Amino acid sequence: MSTQGTSSINFSDQQGSSEIELVREVPIAISINDLNYAVIMVTDIDIEAFVVGFAFSEGLINTASEVLEIQLDQKSATEHLPEHLIANLALTNRAQQRSRDIMRRRKGNSGCGLCGIEAIEQAFPPLNKLIEHPSLSDQYWIAAKEAFVSHQEIGSVSGAIHGAMLLDKSGDFCYFAEDIGRHNALDKLIGKAMMEGHTLEGNHILMSSRCSTELILKAVRAKVSSLGHLASPSTLAVHQAKHYGLQLIHIPRKASPRRFTF
Numbered sequence: 001m002s003t004q005g006t007s008s009i010n011f012s013d014q015q016g017s018s019e020i021e022l023v024r025e026v027p028i029a030i031s032i033n034d035l036n037y038a039v040i041m042v043t044d045i046d047i048e049a050f051v052v053g054f055a056f057s058e059g060l061i062n063t064a065s066e067v068l069e070i071q072l073d074q075k076s077a078t079e080h081l082p083e084h085l086i087a088n089l090a091l092t093n094r095a096q097q098r099s100r101d102i103m104r105r106r107k108g109n110s111g112c113g114l115c116g117i118e119a120i121e122q123a124f125p126p127l128n129k130l131i132e133h134p135s136l137s138d139q140y141w142i143a144a145k146e147a148f149v150s151h152q153e154i155g156s157v158s159g160a161i162h163g164a165m166l167l168d169k170s171g172d173f174c175y176f177a178e179d180i181g182r183h184n185a186l187d188k189l190i191g192k193a194m195m196e197g198h199t200l201e202g203n204h205i206l207m208s209s210r211c212s213t214e215l216i217l218k219a220v221r222a223k224v225s226s227l228g229h230l231a232s233p234s235t236l237a238v239h240q241a242k243h244y245g246l247q248l249i250h251i252p253r254k255a256s257p258r259r260f261t262f
Contacts, residue, residue: 053191
């Protein structure tokens with residue numbers, strides 16, 4: 001039986017033919033005020049939250065109120081194209097001007113060496129360092145890890161999907177998001193909170209994936225206090241977290257939380 005975010009697929013093995021639920025992966029083409037911006041592979045659940053969180057992480061918007069309308073269109077598969085989604089964000093005038101500047105800089109990028117300096121500067125945008133907020137105690141991180149699986153609605157059916165959990169300043173559960181891409185899961189989580197008017201500053205996030213640099217930058221932009229992961233971080237992620245004052249925590253399966261403090 002299919003659930004949202006998965007599809008039933010037939011397979012065969014030594015026992016014969018059977019059916020399994022696999023996580024869905026669907027391309028989504030995102031446009032800003034009818035101008036093409038990006039194509040991303042996503043799991044097609046919580047799509048509005050994803051595009052809002054993605055727009056925020058890209059610096060296109062600062063608040064959910066800067067999104068006037070989200071136009072979503074689902075396209076059926078053709079001979080040459082898979083089933084896909086088209087999302088167009090209508091932004092306020094101020095956000096539209098901001099997005100034009102960002103899109104103009106993106107347009108100059110290419111794979112040639114002459115554009116390397118510009119491209120890498122855009123990959124590491126200048127963000128404000130975080131105001132120090134207390135992180136959670138080991139007890140809260142371990143409790144969040146133990147509760148994590150209970151929120152994985154898609155993961156409990158198909159596996160092979162990333163999860164992201166938002167905890168408030170006191171460590172209480174707020175929101176959960178899932179996606180085949182770890183960056184998308186975080187964008188969905190951020191988008192859910194923004195659309196509900198929930199202030200992210202000083203909150204905490206726990207993710208199932210390893211921690212990469214891109215996740216650090218998304219968390220810093222959202223001004224969360226700490227970012228926890230159930231898998232170990234990369235070296236650059238640790239350096240970036242220390243640079244911005246983000247408290248980075250790895251919660252291993254059988255050991256106490258490891259804090260990469262600044």
